[in-house]
Amino acid sequence: MSHVLRTEGLNKRFGGIVVCDDVNLTIAGGEILGLIGPNGAGKTSLFNLISGVLRPDSGTIRLNGKAVNGEPLYRRARLGVARTWQHMLLFRSMTVMENMLVAPRHYPGESILRVTVGRAGVRSAERTARERAHAILDRMALDGTADMPVTDLPFGQQKLIGLARALMNDGPLLLLDEPMAGVEGAAYETMQRVVRQEAESGRAICVVEHNVSFIRDLCSRAVFMINGRILQDGPVEELISSTTLTELYFGA
Amino acid sequence: MLDPIILAQILWTGIATSSPYVLLTAGFALTLKVTGLWNFAQAGLMAIAFYTMFFSLNVLAWPVPVAIGVALVLTGAVALAMEVWGLQVLRARKSGNLTFFIFTLILSEFVIYVITLVFGTEPQTLFKSILSPVAIIGNIAVSDWDKLAVVTAAAGLAALWLFMTRTREGQFLVAVSDNAKLAELYGISAQRAYRVVAVVAALFIVAAMYLVGSHGGIVPNSPMELVLTAVIATLLGGIGRVFAAAAAAVVLALIQSFSILVIASRWQNLLLYGFLFAAILLFPRGVRLPRLRLAMRR
Amino acid sequence: MEYLGTIGILIAIYIILAASYNLVIGYGGLATVAHPIFFAIGAYVSGLLAIHTTLPPPVSVLVGSGCAMLASLLLAASALRVSGDYLLIASLGFQLGLLQLIKNLAFTGGPGGLGGIPATIVGPSRTPVYLAIAVVLAIATVFAIRALVRGPYGRAITAMRDEELAFSALGRNAMSMKLVIFAIGCGIAGIAGGIYTFYFQYISPDQFEVLQSAAILTMVVLGGMGTAFGPVVGAVLLLAIPQAITFLQLPPSIMAPMQGIIFTLLVLVFLFLRPAGILGDTGRRRRSAGLT
Numbered sequence: 001m002s003h004v005l006r007t008e009g010l011n012k013r014f015g016g017i018v019v020c021d022d023v024n025l026t027i028a029g030g031e032i033l034g035l036i037g038p039n040g041a042g043k044t045s046l047f048n049l050i051s052g053v054l055r056p057d058s059g060t061i062r063l064n065g066k067a068v069n070g071e072p073l074y075r076r077a078r079l080g081v082a083r084t085w086q087h088m089l090l091f092r093s094m095t096v097m098e099n100m101l102v103a104p105r106h107y108p109g110e111s112i113l114r115v116t117v118g119r120a121g122v123r124s125a126e127r128t129a130r131e132r133a134h135a136i137l138d139r140m141a142l143d144g145t146a147d148m149p150v151t152d153l154p155f156g157q158q159k160l161i162g163l164a165r166a167l168m169n170d171g172p173l174l175l176l177d178e179p180m181a182g183v184e185g186a187a188y189e190t191m192q193r194v195v196r197q198e199a200e201s202g203r204a205i206c207v208v209e210h211n212v213s214f215i216r217d218l219c220s221r222a223v224f225m226i227n228g229r230i231l232q233d234g235p236v237e238e239l240i241s242s243t244t245l246t247e248l249y250f251g252a
Numbered sequence: 253m254l255d256p257i258i259l260a261q262i263l264w265t266g267i268a269t270s271s272p273y274v275l276l277t278a279g280f281a282l283t284l285k286v287t288g289l290w291n292f293a294q295a296g297l298m299a300i301a302f303y304t305m306f307f308s309l310n311v312l313a314w315p316v317p318v319a320i321g322v323a324l325v326l327t328g329a330v331a332l333a334m335e336v337w338g339l340q341v342l343r344a345r346k347s348g349n350l351t352f353f354i355f356t357l358i359l360s361e362f363v364i365y366v367i368t369l370v371f372g373t374e375p376q377t378l379f380k381s382i383l384s385p386v387a388i389i390g391n392i393a394v395s396d397w398d399k400l401a402v403v404t405a406a407a408g409l410a411a412l413w414l415f416m417t418r419t420r421e422g423q424f425l426v427a428v429s430d431n432a433k434l435a436e437l438y439g440i441s442a443q444r445a446y447r448v449v450a451v452v453a454a455l456f457i458v459a460a461m462y463l464v465g466s467h468g469g470i471v472p473n474s475p476m477e478l479v480l481t482a483v484i485a486t487l488l489g490g491i492g493r494v495f496a497a498a499a500a501a502v503v504l505a506l507i508q509s510f511s512i513l514v515i516a517s518r519w520q521n522l523l524l525y526g527f528l529f530a531a532i533l534l535f536p537r538g539v540r541l542p543r544l545r546l547a548m549r550r
Numbered sequence: 551m552e553y554l555g556t557i558g559i560l561i562a563i564y565i566i567l568a569a570s571y572n573l574v575i576g577y578g579g580l581a582t583v584a585h586p587i588f589f590a591i592g593a594y595v596s597g598l599l600a601i602h603t604t605l606p607p608p609v610s611v612l613v614g615s616g617c618a619m620l621a622s623l624l625l626a627a628s629a630l631r632v633s634g635d636y637l638l639i640a641s642l643g644f645q646l647g648l649l650q651l652i653k654n655l656a657f658t659g660g661p662g663g664l665g666g667i668p669a670t671i672v673g674p675s676r677t678p679v680y681l682a683i684a685v686v687l688a689i690a691t692v693f694a695i696r697a698l699v700r701g702p703y704g705r706a707i708t709a710m711r712d713e714e715l716a717f718s719a720l721g722r723n724a725m726s727m728k729l730v731i732f733a734i735g736c737g738i739a740g741i742a743g744g745i746y747t748f749y750f751q752y753i754s755p756d757q758f759e760v761l762q763s764a765a766i767l768t769m770v771v772l773g774g775m776g777t778a779f780g781p782v783v784g785a786v787l788l789l790a791i792p793q794a795i796t797f798l799q800l801p802p803s804i805m806a807p808m809q810g811i812i813f814t815l816l817v818l819v820f821l822f823l824r825p826a827g828i829l830g831d832t833g834r835r836r837r838s839a840g841l842t
Contacts, residue, residue: 051719077721089716091709101702102709103720109702110722112730122702169720290639341822349635350581351821354771357764358817365810372803476760480646487643525647532629532640532647 004204010059019045034215034222042228080171100133103168156187270505271401279456280482281497293356296363298475375469555677562684568781570738576776578731579711584641588736590758592743611744618740663754696778774827
């Protein structure tokens, strides 16, 4: 089976602190992988290494077989690594739609040349992006919020916008950093449904989440990390029922 | 040309001349280290310190210790007031760096304009005569001013070092400069640390301005240039390393002094800025010692 | 009339400067103080070209602007590699260093300034023609920048200023955007320098000191940082106020510091009482553009 993401012997340390210790991880298209472990286990750091926020000390990151180690953050996004953030990092002075519109893999408004000279092309690309944004918001029942400032939305909906913005990137890999933290009710249901739909459409998805029932409902496979190392990689039920891991998790 | 006595003379005079800059740089770099702020308002404080002493000595004809005392109180008070009613407000507002830059620079300019209005733009010195008695020690001319300057700078640095390493208050400063939020968790008040730094910097400024003002003429705009020298030394010494910055001030002065031997004097200022350019473009994190040696050998 | 025309040209030039500076710091969020040095580069390069070559003036101005752009790229590329905060201090050093160079070189006229720049237009129509050129360019600059920041490009700039990390992780090249904004802003300042040179026929290094940085910054802050017309308001106000005091007929030794005190007080008052400036929206939505 071909893997969308494969990391080989990934290492990263900050001074004396090891955040990533020989991590070998694979995710296939259509799969939702749960990434669990106590705080400080290196889960977010692993996301940062994969998406390009951090450079690994050694090891390789492959996207669809191609090594992307040397690519900076923005180029990896263009290659198809989409991610969300634990603290959302929405563009606070912009509306929901504006947040969505800067997010496609290729954004014509980034180039001053195209904005000034190739206006027709920019306009049609904007139209396409706007349609795509409406479709995504529609799926989350948030289309009515398109022209509202993002900061006016309740927390759960802001979390959804974080996901919606990442979905503007139609790449093969999606990294979700604690999508459920602080989310409940209707937003919870929506989040679950949309993540599942994305996997069904063939995306490889990796979720960092402390909410065990969310992991159990969505993932078939999970990885348990501690001290930057992968301790166990296997079926979710096996990991969750393991007393050793539970003890490690709660630091008993 | 390379007479050892001449070289020794240049070395000594260079070190003496650099003394006030060392003090100013130490105060500036300490402020930067603890508060994270490039405090250009120190130029304003320098102006206040100098003109307070000038006014006390020449208009009111007070004795020197009183004049220095008044300058200490006034400069310290303005530094504290600026901290409490200015910087603290901006910090609470989570202001950006540019805001702090504008505030500190404009405040300095404001002080300088007011002083220009009161005292005019004529160069002024603290004493009628800036000639200082000279003694010949081992073939080298050493003036009283030289001795006073070197002793003051050395004592200032030593006191600062003892303060930072041996007193609780000083260690609190280090803790706050490392991580203000963490320090607060341990019950160390960052605000208190900032005030302490403001006062310490004011002390250094008064000492330095006494030296500068008893050695040459000062115009209201001179402090701007003094603070820029401190900026350059701090950049070269490496941000956050107070004593390295002070050392950089000495090295800069020495390089300028020795350069008389090889280049025309009008290029000397340019040399200073040449180092600044190099620091900005090549060593943005400060010149580490091995590199400095390399640079000097050339 | 001649006098008013000259004031008008000066105001137009400062509108161009303030507007382009606003693009860099207000919209781009790039904290630099070195804007006057790019004004200086444009002025000196076009002035020198006018003296030593027979290039048509518009070409000289464009070459000057190009040089300002190149210099700005050199500064930004090395400083931004370290951090955005570092740019502030690096730009200050850059400005001081380059000024020192200008003061010490022979062919720039040294500290005495560069004079003898040939008059390109002579006769009574000289000032009106320059006024027309300057005003048209000022209007063009303000509206071009406004158009730029309103469209998709401006949206990207806002997003970058709001959350640079998230912005980059969406596939946007923040570094190249910053460099482009910086280069455009500084290039425009270079054009302003060229016009200045050709009209006044004399430039001196003192005009581009840190005090000038504070003055242009003041115009932007006073008018409203990150607003399209704020810099215009700021430039007009700050250049008009000293003219108003001129009528008080104070001796110059009092006049100059008085004007300085008025400027600095205005800035301090605005900094604390109305950080968003005259035209700035104090509301929550555009707050990140202001001087909070």
